[in-house]
Amino acid sequence: MMSSPYDHSGSNAWQGFCAQQQRLRLEKYRVWLLGGGVFLALFMTSAHLSHFSPGRIAEGLPKVHEYVVKILPEMGVTTFRDDMAYWFYAFPDWMKLLGETLLMAYVATLLGTLGALVLGFVAARNVGPNRWLTALSRRVLEVARTVPDLVYALIFVFAFGLGPLAGILAIAVHSMGASGKLFSEAIENIDLKPLDGLKAAGGNWVQGMRFAIFPLVLPSLVSYSLWRFEINVRTATVMGIVGAGGIGQELITAIRMLYYEDVSALILLIVITVSLTDMLCERIRHGFIGKENLS
Amino acid sequence: MTSLLRGEFSMTDIEHRHPEVFAVSWRRHWLQGVAWVTALAVLIYGLVLFDFSPVRVWNGLGQLGMLLRFMVPPATDPAVVWEFLKAIFETLAMAFVGTLFAALLAIPFAFLSARNVFRFRLGRFGVRRGMDFLRGVDQLVWALVFVRAVGLGPLAGVLAIIISDIGTLAKLFSEAVEGCDRKPGEGVAASGGSALQCTRFGIIPQVLPMFISSTLYIFESNVRSATILGIVGAGGIGYQLSERIRGHHWEEVATILILILVTVYLIDWVSGKIRGRLIEGE
Numbered sequence: 001m002m003s004s005p006y007d008h009s010g011s012n013a014w015q016g017f018c019a020q021q022q023r024l025r026l027e028k029y030r031v032w033l034l035g036g037g038v039f040l041a042l043f044m045t046s047a048h049l050s051h052f053s054p055g056r057i058a059e060g061l062p063k064v065h066e067y068v069v070k071i072l073p074e075m076g077v078t079t080f081r082d083d084m085a086y087w088f089y090a091f092p093d094w095m096k097l098l099g100e101t102l103l104m105a106y107v108a109t110l111l112g113t114l115g116a117l118v119l120g121f122v123a124a125r126n127v128g129p130n131r132w133l134t135a136l137s138r139r140v141l142e143v144a145r146t147v148p149d150l151v152y153a154l155i156f157v158f159a160f161g162l163g164p165l166a167g168i169l170a171i172a173v174h175s176m177g178a179s180g181k182l183f184s185e186a187i188e189n190i191d192l193k194p195l196d197g198l199k200a201a202g203g204n205w206v207q208g209m210r211f212a213i214f215p216l217v218l219p220s221l222v223s224y225s226l227w228r229f230e231i232n233v234r235t236a237t238v239m240g241i242v243g244a245g246g247i248g249q250e251l252i253t254a255i256r257m258l259y260y261e262d263v264s265a266l267i268l269l270i271v272i273t274v275s276l277t278d279m280l281c282e283r284i285r286h287g288f289i290g291k292e293n294l295s
Numbered sequence: 296m297t298s299l300l301r302g303e304f305s306m307t308d309i310e311h312r313h314p315e316v317f318a319v320s321w322r323r324h325w326l327q328g329v330a331w332v333t334a335l336a337v338l339i340y341g342l343v344l345f346d347f348s349p350v351r352v353w354n355g356l357g358q359l360g361m362l363l364r365f366m367v368p369p370a371t372d373p374a375v376v377w378e379f380l381k382a383i384f385e386t387l388a389m390a391f392v393g394t395l396f397a398a399l400l401a402i403p404f405a406f407l408s409a410r411n412v413f414r415f416r417l418g419r420f421g422v423r424r425g426m427d428f429l430r431g432v433d434q435l436v437w438a439l440v441f442v443r444a445v446g447l448g449p450l451a452g453v454l455a456i457i458i459s460d461i462g463t464l465a466k467l468f469s470e471a472v473e474g475c476d477r478k479p480g481e482g483v484a485a486s487g488g489s490a491l492q493c494t495r496f497g498i499i500p501q502v503l504p505m506f507i508s509s510t511l512y513i514f515e516s517n518v519r520s521a522t523i524l525g526i527v528g529a530g531g532i533g534y535q536l537s538e539r540i541r542g543h544h545w546e547e548v549a550t551i552l553i554l555i556l557v558t559v560y561l562i563d564w565v566s567g568k569i570r571g572r573l574i575e576g577e
Binding site for chain 2: 042045046047048049050051056060064066067103104107146148150151156158159160161164165169238241242245248251252255263267270271
């Protein structure tokens with residue numbers, strides 16, 4: 001330290017400050033060390049439990065590569081047309097199944113949204129008709145969204161039989177839970193003055209919801225539902241794995257029966273369909289929100 | 296205007312003054328009508344095609360009621376419950392390892408698909424489409440593929456989680472990177488910091504909380520989805536669940552469902568706490 005008129009390194013205050021800083025630094029290191037230790041322990045246990053070891057990975061990766069090479073079709077520049085025709089030999093059937101998948105997602109989203117709309121209004125803490133009903137519908141929505149849709153599908157396949165009906169109901173129940181929560185949150189965040197006005201004019205609960213609350217939350221409801229539709233299209237593509245309809249049935253058959261090239265063709269078709277719906281939904285969503293803001 | 300101020304305005308008066316506000320837009324009405332009719336027609340077509348007959352739905356609901364009655368009371372045999380708990384831990388382990396590695400592997404791709412970092416447009420487009428591909432295939436399909444490639448067991452599930460979540464996390468991370476402010480980095484540079492110090496003190500403090508928050512969010516989502524990966528043989532509680540459903544052991548199915556519900560609530564709660572703590576702490 002240079003000695004200057006401003007050098008206070010010998011003063012009590014400065015020494016106190018240094019000690020304080022040292023203490024805080026040690027405290028911080030201790031927290032980081034403890035956190036890091038817990039994290040590492042968790043990681044080691046998890047890696048052990050999930051058979052995730054460098055050896056297994058090194059053993060598995062060449063097999064993954066081998067499989068990917070197997071499912072890719074042979075393509076020649078000169079025979080491109082024939083190769084494509086051979087790769088997508090069942091194209092019309094697959095397109096039909098993809099159409100069925102999209103329709104499943106559409107019907108399920110509409111049914112789920114309808115349920116979510118009703119339960120969402122009841123579950124909103126600020127406008128719910130009755131405290132007990134609100135609590136009850138919140139629990140129903142929680143259970144509906146916590147159980148994964150494929151588990152519902154497994155159970156519904158037993159109750160409703162194999163086919164798209166079970167898949168649609170499974171997706172509908174799950175998306176009712178997921179959207180219902182978002183709807184009730186959207187409703188909880190709005191301005192209640194229009195509702196007060198309606199009540200003052202003598203409207204009942206249903207009228208209040210319909211004319212005071214619904215118009216306010218409509219744009220976000222449409223936006224959520226479109227987003228939900230995108231998710232549901234993805235889910236509908238795998239419903240077939242448990243026998244609940246859609247293109248997944250074809251995919252799991254191809255994988256189980258080792259129709260290698262069909263696997264890549266189907267995955268490609270699914271990815272294209274999912275990407276196209278995502279793009280379309282985004283367009284509609286932007287258009288809708290833009291229009292709502294303008295008018 | 297003066298009549299308005301005096302409070303004696305009539306609707307017809309206003310309508311005369313601003314006809315454009317009161318004009319009925321037939322084009323808009325017509326478009327809305329067509330949209331409603333199409334939406335409804337597609338719905339009805341779907342309901343008919345998928346045989347949504349009231350009888351079938353009613354019978355199904357009856358059947359479902361019967362299954363629910365079989366589920367009560369849930370199985371409480373300690374040996375069975377312990378077996379399920381082990382499977383739940385395996386599920387959690389899969390989600391944890393999968394999310395961790397997905398997050399680490401997503402970081403380079405995130406920077407490569409961020410507009411303000413990677414200026415080469417064609418390369419960025421390629422990386423983004425690649426991520427879209429990983430995200431576009433459902434996790435369960437990846438699990439099916441990996442079960443074929445590396446055999447039955449949790450490793451296939453972990454790999455499926457890693458691959459599909461690299462896509463999701465790369466997108467979320469790149470949005471965080473694109474949204475970050477350049478000024479702190481410029482400040483570090485202006486006071487003589489190197490490029491490394493600019494990144495360390497200018498960029499990382501901005502994006503790290505968002506990275507951690509989205510990773511935790513994806514972890515919660517993975518705990519849910521890892522419960523079903525077992526249905527295709529990729530480890531975790533899903534395998535037990537689908538076996539019990541196939542074997543009609545409904546009281547054990549009920550136990551598994553309750554365990555899944557409790558686990559998911561606990562994980563959401565813990566992860567919410569950590570998220571709040573870390574983001575405030577930063």
